[in-house]
Amino acid sequence: MAKSFQNFSILTSIVTLSVLMFSQGMLDTAHAEEYDFVAGIHNEVTFHFRNGIETVNFPVFSTTSDIVSNIGSSFEVEGVVGNNPYLHKALDEAYLYRMSTLSGGNSFEYNYRYFDVDVNIVQNENVLKSFKYDNCEISGYSVSTLTDDYESYLASDTGFAIVNNIQFRCGGVGINLDSDKSSLNSESRSFTDYGPLPFKLAEDVRTFLTFEFDHGSEKIESVIFTLTSGFSEANDAGPSFQIITAVLPHPLIDNAIDKSQKVSGMASTFNEDFDVSVEFTNSQETLRGLDFQDCIVSGYDILTLRDKEEGYTGKRGFATAEILDVTCSGLAPVNPAFDKLSDAKESRSSQMSNTYTTNSYNMGTGPHVIATFDFDSGTEVVDFPEFYQGNMIARANPTFTLVGVPGSTPLLYHVVDNTQGSGPKSTGVSSNVELFDVNLVLAYGNDVVRGFDYTKCRVVDYIVRTEHDADESFYKGFALTDEFYFECQGYEPFNPKYDELFETSHAKTESSSSWKEKQRDAWGPGFR
Structure with a gap:
């Protein structure tokens, strides 16, 4: 009987230790390796409550206030609803005492109101960045189901995810730079x-x-x-x-x-x-x-x-x-391609010229947009994959935007850079800004179906931007693009297909006067 009691005591101790380890977050069921993390980089979030410490591997961690700015410290986490008793207790008490905290402010306290949070961003068990949030409290909480609309019910490669979304407000944050x-x-x-x-x-x-x-x-x-x-x-x-x-x-x-x-x-x-x-x-x-x-x-x-x-x-x-x-x-x-063109121009004493080959992108069933720029320094022809025209019916100067991957427009870069050097204009157009003409045609190969002639144009803005799609770009790719914004003083559309409808066709038969003239030419001298 004593031996049985001793074995029971040992078993009780093991169970108690397991419960303690579980409550400390050491047996957290949401393991980082369950998910696909880009480059294996994932988040480990450790909560230091008064009654214990709990670590949760939230797949989503985002700051909601700028770490550098002096406007408070806040962040949010997201993950599937798991077995995290301390965190859930803090969520429950935040709801239970919500009216008291709203009316009493910082003076009202309860056991799980304030706590510290350590956030480690980890790759292959190595801590890449570490942040220590002090004196945090829960400022928002919801449970929601993430879906892909009807496809979650039908497609085998998607489904549903019931997740916690928790927002925290903290007294401060420090960046650990010891390493x-x-x-x-x-x-x-x-x-x-x-x-x-x-x-x-x-x-x-x-x-x-x-x-x-x-x-x-x-x-x-x-x-x-x-x-x-x-x-x-x-x-x-x-x-x-x-x-x-x-x-x-x-x-x-x-x-x-x-x-x-x-x-x-x-x-x-x-x-x-x-x-x-x-x-x-x-x-x-x-x-x-x-x-x-x-x-x-x-x-x-x-x-x-x-x-x-x-x-x-x-x-x-x-x-x-x-x-x-x-x-x-x-x-x-810096415009290295323009420098090369300038050197070539000096050697042949002529205007610069740059023609970019037709882009190889999938344009669907639509045409290519070919832009011909007539600058003081020369002519540049570029096939842009993106073209946006402003509202031509509005009472304003014509505007349009061209977008493409960097590298194909050294002469246009030169004009953009000179515009940047002239500084902002509050009224009118600076005399230092070069005005130029742009001919835009929409073409299927050599068949032009539509065109626009813009005159006395200038660049009003230039942006370099990477186009991407959330996490998907890390798997499929990114596209760095130049965005050129133009405003012009003149605009004239042309419609070549409409003009072709009214072109006069010439008959190949000879008129009677032409026939008579030809006959006279064939007569001998005595018959004329």
Whole structure:
């Protein structure tokens, strides 16, 4: 009997230990390896409650307030409803005491109201980035079902996902940079090239950025790049850009992020500025460049990209990325193809000319858009895959937009860069801005079906942007594009097919007068 009691005590201890381990999150059923994470990068979120610690591998973690800005700290997580007793207890008490917290504010407390949260972004058990949120509380909570509409009921490769979505509001957030200190403390000026990322891009045109700091430089690739300001005619804001790329440790860049966060909102301290050289390249050459001067980190966020239920059902996955906003004081565009054309022009003493071959994109059953630019420096012919015409019925100057992959328009780049150098115009058109004509035709091969002649045009804005589709682009690819915005003073459409209807056809038979004249020519001299 004593032996049986002893065995029962041992069994009870094992069960008790298992329950404790389970309540601590050590037996969390939502394992990271259940899902497809881009590059194997996933999130581990650890909650430090008063009654215990619980770790949950949420597939979705996104900041909802800028980490750098001085406007509070908040974030949200999303994942399937799992076995997380401490977190669910905190959710239940947040609902139970919701009226008291709304009326009593911060003075009202209960056991699970405030807690700390550690967020680790992990790859192959290595922590890439770590964030420590202090004094957090639950600010929102819902359970929802993610679906693909009717396809969830019919298609075998999709389905349903019942998920928690939880929002948190915190007193502050810190970025853990302990692993990055070695390169910062080095006496020699370092340069690190992190190389290309393993993602597909249209025409293999990639974006590489070299960040130049006082104590070193780092070169990275960003799969998503957006030029947010710098060329707009109507905007006098300084040049700025945003990148979205894989969450990877870059010690010098991370230190600049940390510095910007620490000085945010403090008028008595100054930030550390740096330069950034942006290159748009393919495997053979640099197609275009943007050199930014005197920059600071103006924003930093973490975002998990996913498409509804697809990541949870295995049709697709999750992509955790970091968003970096950079604001600068100066911008110098780089146009290497124009420099080559200029050298060739000097050797033959003629105008420059650039004709881009027809694009190979699938245009469906529609035509190609061929644009012919008549600049002071020469003529440029480009086949753009995207064309947008403004409302021609409106009482305003004609406008249109052309979009394509960088690299095919050196003469147009030259005009854009000169416009950027002339600065913003509040009224009218600056005399320094070159006006040019543009002939646009919509054609099937050599058969032109429609056309537009624009006269006295100028570039009013220029944006470089990566087109992408949430997480799907990490599997299928990205497309870096140039967007050119034009405004013109004149416009004349032409309709060649309509004109052909009224072309006069000439008969091939001879008239009587022609016949008589021909007969006279055949007569001998005595008969004329």
